[in-house]
Amino acid sequence: MAAAGMVVISPDALLIRLLEVAGTWELAFYRSLFLGLGLTLFLGLRYGRRLPDRFRVLGRGGLVVSLFFAATSIGFAGALTQTTAANALFIIATVPVFGAVFGWLILRERVALRTVAAIALAFGGIAIIFGGALGGGGMLGIAIALGTAACLGMNLVLRRRIDRDITLPALCLAGYIAAAASLPFADPAQVSAQDVGIMAYIGLIMLPIALSLFYGGARYAPAAEVGLIALVETVLGPFWVWLGVGETPTVETLIGGTLVLAAVGGNAALAILAQRRRQRDAGEAARA
Secondary structure, eight states: OHHHHHHHHTTHHHHHHTOSSOOHHHHHHHHHHHHHHHHHHHHHHHHGGGHHHHHHTTHHHHHHHHHHHHHHHHHHHHHHHHSOHHHHHHHHTTHHHHHHHHHHHHHOOOOOHHHHHHHHHHHHHHHHHHHHHTTTSOHHHHHHHHHHHHHHHHHHHHHHTSSSOOHHHHHHHHHHHHHHHHGGGOOGGGSOHHHHHHHHIIIIIIHHHHHHHHHHHHTTSOHHHHHHHTHHHHHHHHHHHHHHHOOOOOHHHHHHHHHHHHHHHHHHHHHHHHHHHHHHHHHHHHHO
16 A cells, blocks of 8 residues: 555656646645645545544644644645755655654654664765755755655654554645645746646645555554655656656766665665564564
């Protein structure tokens, strides 16, 4: 389910590249609004008359999660319109790295040595991507992508402190919050019908399906495996953009992105191996 969700969402960057008129704020407004409407429809079909209860149980913690999700919705639009898809997606892939850092800072969670090495490697990759953008534009988009990854990493920590699943309702509310925050800076009336149609497809159909599959699968899979599966979008997204509109990543982006993927993917893979080793040792101890 989680892997299928990442495959479904992977053309998001390509569809954004196909927009004719919509700028950053118009994209943030329509994409967020349609996401809110799409998830409202999905949750309404799923919960029926119990739908209001799903929002009432969000509480203060759920509202904070929604605010961070709203910030990432706007940030994703800014990153994709201000730099290349590869730059944005490789930087946003560092979410687990920020999650580990914030988990240590806020929850005082122990950080494994392999994760410390992954953090160093990932930030080395980010530095190379930044270096490649110096003098060539795209710095603003990279900075926005970095802030988006930090917000998503913070949300990983915040959601661990909530003892119930509030992800989809929080995302739904975040869509409306992000749309309301973007509206004063946007000019929705100047957007072409084609652009609105593309953003309606993204928000009403693609994102609700993809997010429902991903987070639904995440409930039944170990966190490390889910983190590894999330990299599917990071790999496929730039590929679709290159295939569809010929946007070619720079050498620095490819080198830095490879380091980021190696750091995040390698850390997740080692976590999976360590977890399976513990399970095997526990099973042998129980049989003994």
